Amino acid sequence: MTTDMNADSYVTADGRTIGPVVMDLKNITLRFGGVVAIKDISFNIREGEIRAIIGPNGAGKSSMLNVISGFYKPQEGEVWFRGSKRPQMRPYQVAQQGLARTFQNIALFDGMTVLDNIMTGRLNKMNANLLQQAIWKGKAEKEELENREACEKVIDFLEIQHIRKTPVGRLPYGLKKRVELARALAAEPSLLLLDEPMAGMNVEEKEDMSRFILDMNDEFGTTIALIEHDMGVVMDLSDRVVVMDYGKKIGDGTPDEVRNNQDVIDAYLGVSHD
Amino acid sequence: MAQDQVASGAFASIPALLARNVKEYGDRPAYREKEFGIWQSWTWAEAAEEIQNLALGLLALGINRGDHVAIIGRNRPAHYWAMVAAQKVGAVPVPLYQDAVVEEMEYVLEHCGARFVVCGDQEQVDKVIEVQDKIQHIEHVLYYDKRGLRKYDHSHLHWYVDIQEEGRVAHARLEDEMAVREAELTYDSTCVMLYTSGTTGRPKGVVLSNRNIVESAKNSSEFDNLGVNEDILAYLPMAWVGDFIFSLGQAMWCGFCVNCPESADTLMSDLREIGPTYYFAPPRVFETQLTNVMIRMEDSGDLKYAIFHHYMEFAKSGAGEKHGMPKRKVTTQKKTLEQKIRHGFNYAMGIGFAAETIIENGIRLAFAKLRHGKNVRKHFKAKDPLGLKLYRGSLQEYFKYRCGDVLVYGPLKDTLGFGRIRVGYTAGEAIGPEIFAFYRSMGINLKQLYGQTEATVFITVQPDGEVRNDTVGVPAPGVEVRIEDNGEIFYRSPGTFVEYYNNPESTADTKDPEGWVATGDAGFFDKNNGHLRIIDRAKDVGKMADGRMFAPKYVENKLKFYPDILEAVVFGNDRNMCTAFINIDLTAVGNWAERNNVAYGSYQELAGHPDVVSTIQEHVETVNKSVAEDEMLSGCQIHRFLILHKELDADDGEMTRTRKVRRKIVEEKYAPLIDALYGGKSEQYIETEVTYEDGRKGSINATLEIRDAAVVGNTQGMAAE
Numbered sequence: 001m002t003t004d005m006n007a008d009s010y011v012t013a014d015g016r017t018i019g020p021v022v023m024d025l026k027n028i029t030l031r032f033g034g035v036v037a038i039k040d041i042s043f044n045i046r047e048g049e050i051r052a053i054i055g056p057n058g059a060g061k062s063s064m065l066n067v068i069s070g071f072y073k074p075q076e077g078e079v080w081f082r083g084s085k086r087p088q089m090r091p092y093q094v095a096q097q098g099l100a101r102t103f104q105n106i107a108l109f110d111g112m113t114v115l116d117n118i119m120t121g122r123l124n125k126m127n128a129n130l131l132q133q134a135i136w137k138g139k140a141e142k143e144e145l146e147n148r149e150a151c152e153k154v155i156d157f158l159e160i161q162h163i164r165k166t167p168v169g170r171l172p173y174g175l176k177k178r179v180e181l182a183r184a185l186a187a188e189p190s191l192l193l194l195d196e197p198m199a200g201m202n203v204e205e206k207e208d209m210s211r212f213i214l215d216m217n218d219e220f221g222t223t224i225a226l227i228e229h230d231m232g233v234v235m236d237l238s239d240r241v242v243v244m245d246y247g248k249k250i251g252d253g254t255p256d257e258v259r260n261n262q263d264v265i266d267a268y269l270g271v272s273h274d
Numbered sequence: 275m276a277q278d279q280v281a282s283g284a285f286a287s288i289p290a291l292l293a294r295n296v297k298e299y300g301d302r303p304a305y306r307e308k309e310f311g312i313w314q315s316w317t318w319a320e321a322a323e324e325i326q327n328l329a330l331g332l333l334a335l336g337i338n339r340g341d342h343v344a345i346i347g348r349n350r351p352a353h354y355w356a357m358v359a360a361q362k363v364g365a366v367p368v369p370l371y372q373d374a375v376v377e378e379m380e381y382v383l384e385h386c387g388a389r390f391v392v393c394g395d396q397e398q399v400d401k402v403i404e405v406q407d408k409i410q411h412i413e414h415v416l417y418y419d420k421r422g423l424r425k426y427d428h429s430h431l432h433w434y435v436d437i438q439e440e441g442r443v444a445h446a447r448l449e450d451e452m453a454v455r456e457a458e459l460t461y462d463s464t465c466v467m468l469y470t471s472g473t474t475g476r477p478k479g480v481v482l483s484n485r486n487i488v489e490s491a492k493n494s495s496e497f498d499n500l501g502v503n504e505d506i507l508a509y510l511p512m513a514w515v516g517d518f519i520f521s522l523g524q525a526m527w528c529g530f531c532v533n534c535p536e537s538a539d540t541l542m543s544d545l546r547e548i549g550p551t552y553y554f555a556p557p558r559v560f561e562t563q564l565t566n567v568m569i570r571m572e573d574s575g576d577l578k579y580a581i582f583h584h585y586m587e588f589a590k591s592g593a594g595e596k597h598g599m600p601k602r603k604v605t606t607q608k609k610t611l612e613q614k615i616r617h618g619f620n621y622a623m624g625i626g627f628a629a630e631t632i633i634e635n636g637i638r639l640a641f642a643k644l645r646h647g648k649n650v651r652k653h654f655k656a657k658d659p660l661g662l663k664l665y666r667g668s669l670q671e672y673f674k675y676r677c678g679d680v681l682v683y684g685p686l687k688d689t690l691g692f693g694r695i696r697v698g699y700t701a702g703e704a705i706g707p708e709i710f711a712f713y714r715s716m717g718i719n720l721k722q723l724y725g726q727t728e729a730t731v732f733i734t735v736q737p738d739g740e741v742r743n744d745t746v747g748v749p750a751p752g753v754e755v756r757i758e759d760n761g762e763i764f765y766r767s768p769g770t771f772v773e774y775y776n777n778p779e780s781t782a783d784t785k786d787p788e789g790w791v792a793t794g795d796a797g798f799f800d801k802n803n804g805h806l807r808i809i810d811r812a813k814d815v816g817k818m819a820d821g822r823m824f825a826p827k828y829v830e831n832k833l834k835f836y837p838d839i840l841e842a843v844v845f846g847n848d849r850n851m852c853t854a855f856i857n858i859d860l861t862a863v864g865n866w867a868e869r870n871n872v873a874y875g876s877y878q879e880l881a882g883h884p885d886v887v888s889t890i891q892e893h894v895e896t897v898n899k900s901v902a903e904d905e906m907l908s909g910c911q912i913h914r915f916l917i918l919h920k921e922l923d924a925d926d927g928e929m930t931r932t933r934k935v936r937r938k939i940v941e942e943k944y945a946p947l948i949d950a951l952y953g954g955k956s957e958q959y960i961e962t963e964v965t966y967e968d969g970r971k972g973s974i975n976a977t978l979e980i981r982d983a984a985v986v987g988n989t990q991g992m993a994a995e
Binding site: 153 | 311537539
């Protein structure tokens with residue numbers, strides 16, 4: 001690749017513009033008692049890119065995502081977001097800053113319909129007070145209509161019109177994953193964190209999901225950070241990849257660089273101890 | 275009023291009809307589409323403006339008279355507008371099947387020489403781009419759904435809405451040109467070109483003139499009293515002549531509203547929300563819905579189950595035909611106050627009279643009972659549950675049917691989306707008597723018609739009140755039908771096509787100089803009622819080795835009437851006995867398996883399950899019995915059969931896109947199985963190549979069990995074996 005990836009912004013081979021750094025993680029260390037989950041890791045995420053975090057099981061990937069989303073508080077290190085150091089925040093405050101995420105184990109409301117689930121993704125956009133909500137007048141009504149419209153656009157985008165009114169509990173796994181993505185997307189995030197969006201899916205569902213991720217990035221300019229085990233998907237989708245192993249960063253770069261990194265190959269294929 | 279003027283040729287084209295609709299029904303809804311969860315609608319005036327802008331935009335792109343505009347996409351108002359817009363500027367719309375694979379699409383695009391292509395979305399654009407290297411004449415590609423297309427090279431690719439905007443801007447400059455071209459349209463200029471599905475060989479481009487379309491739409495609308503108040507759901511492939519006639523021809527002629535579903539997956543709920551008054555579906559759709567209803571009734575509680583079956587039995591006994599059919603009243607004008615009062619008065623009087631009669635009879639009965647001794651009283655024993663036998667049988671039947679309407683038929687019709695249906699049609703294949711009876715007994719005026727692309731759909735139609743399951747009706751208005759000595763059906767009508775595009779030989783083969791067209795189907799007129807009855811494709815009706823008649827379709831249809839059987843292919847031409855391939859229906863058989871704790875991992879495994887094979891064997895033997903009843907066709911009883919390990923599929927070339935079996939290809943592909951059927955083996959190994967929806971290929975193999983089925987009567991063929 002001839003593009004200078006250290007420049008303030010550059011254009012990728014397929015014509016997308018990658019902007020400056022939005023999320024910068026500096027020397028993050030996270031411990032649970034004596035267990036060191038993340039050890040002194042630094043990397044950044046740039047505006048408009050698809051950034052993958054990969055690594056073997058137990059490498060600390062999900063912990064890393066939880067640090068970004070504000071769920072875990074790292075013992076050492078700093079999280080810089082849009083040029084300023086982020087103080088310790090509650091997850092809802094992080095969400096208000098424009099971060100949304102999906103979970104490795106689906107976390108939807110089973111008894112509610114798909115539409116209602118997606119509407120919960122817009123909680124941050126609702127300001128009407130309890131009384132207004134109860135009598136559904138004034139601001140509440142106006143907001144509901146606006147939010148419903150936004151949700152419908154997401155439903156249309158993710159092609160789940162046919163299950164709009166179906167309770168989530170009745171859906172198959174692949175569709176639940178898509179509904180969860182829809183909920184995250186309904187929050188109109190600037191940075192979207194996806195925790196294993198393609199786990200347990202068949203080839204066709206993976207292809208669909210990949211297309212949605214690329215389209216999201218393309219249409220809405222959403223910056224995406226994702227954890228994924230399927231190497232084919234990661235290498236095709238992402239602009240840059242971070243590789244973790246035992247809480248340490250062992251590689252960082254374009255898919256090609258990572259693929260040829262000896263440490264990464266060792267971590268994935270194993271090293272003989274003779 | 276307006277409709278009388280057509281004889282003078284005032285509305286000689288679809289754009290002319292559009293102009294009339296704008297004038298007369300300007301603020302009535304013309305198109306609706308569900309988008310973002312809401313039914314968006316366009317009035318005739320708004321639709322006309324959209325069409326005009328697109329037409330001007332196409333002019334700005336340099337469209338010429340006679341250019342072909344290919345349209346590929348699902349049913350959306352925008353795609354219908356593209357067809358009319360093309361006509362407005364003297365071009366010819368060519369709708370294509372959206373689920374066609376690249377090679378099929380390449381052939382058609384190449385053959386029609388399209389300069390412009392209107393695509394629905396990225397999927398279709400990708401296909402067009404793939405063939406664009408080989409086909410040089412495609413100049414401009416328009417797309418409607420923007421998604422995923424932002425990064426594409428836009429030198430020859432345009433967004434539909436941008437082109438409309440361009441047209442709006444160029445309005446003053448190009449309006450005159452458009453008016454000139456529109457005025458040039460005559461009754462004989464080409465309205466549309468549709469490709470046949472091609473049961474045999476390559477698809478052929480059927481050229482239909484404005485006369486074909488407008489006259490057919492006019493005749494058929496008048497036949498069924500279609501008016502401006504109808505609602506239809508446009509969901510059948512746009513490339514199919516039926517959709518063109520219903521959603522464009524008749525909609526333009528009558529000025530009724532065309533509703534487009536949100537996506538293919540939401541079809542059933544959209545159908546229910548719209549509740550069309552005029553509906554068309556191939557038998558397969560009705561069959562699937564009936565299967566679903568039956569499966570869900572199996573799962574229902576005992577009370578519901580009992581009520582459902584009690585009332586369905588009652589309705590099927592003939593009460594449905596008698597009391598259920600919608601009244602043929604077309605109310606285009608609002609009632610006057612006087613009429614309303616009179617109507618209300620009559621209604622109240624009727625109720626009062628009925629109540630009085632019931633009470634009076636009750637009192638009489640009570641007194642009668644008191645007055646007589648016990649031995650006489652037994653003669654009063656009534657048979658109906660209330661203990662009263664007050665009304666004549668027919669009146670009682672009427673009340674019982676209304677009761678069923680409230681409890682069963684009404685809610686069921688509503689669930690299926692058939693609550694408002696006044697006229698429903700099915701065609702393309704024979705429909706099972708059970709299925710047909712089910713829908714009709716609920717009070718859905720489902721009728722059959724017989725037609726083809728070359729005839730602009732209509733050849734014969736069933737008039738209201740003369741509906742039968744085994745015939746296809748009388749010749750449609752304006753159609754002449756003739757039967758040759760060999761049984762082949764010929765017709766001549768105002769809808770008879772102009773020609774096959776760039777294919778004079780085929781045109782000459784099919785259509786003689788006097789305008790008679792060979793249908794390729796064999797049939798005869800029923801002596802009793804003058805209705806046409808179709809036996810089979812003329813070339814498929816053959817002879818068996820001992821000279822008996824072989825009509826595979828006839829037997830296959832009987833087999834397919836079982837919910838367990840999705841498809842059947844019968845062999846026996848020039849052989850001494852008949853054998854069959856059977857495809858099971860995964861929904862119905864899978865449900866059976868679930869109910870009986872039969873575990874299965876795949877379609878193949880279920881199809882090979884011994885219990886399934888035995889059930890199918892029972893079906894085959896019952897069919898044999900019924901086939902044996904008809905002396906002419908008794909040779910067609912099935913002696914041996916097997917259940918195929920995969921569904922016959924259009925992607926594998928085994929069926930046409932309209933899901934008709936391609937007999938030749940099946941015969942070649944499964945030759946070892948046929949040999950085994952006739953060779954007396956009890957099982958056979960086979961390996962088959964399959965094509966997945968994305969075009970990749972794989973292969974599956976299986977060892978299939980072959981069973982003998984009992985036959986009735988003459989088993990001469992077997993003895994010879």
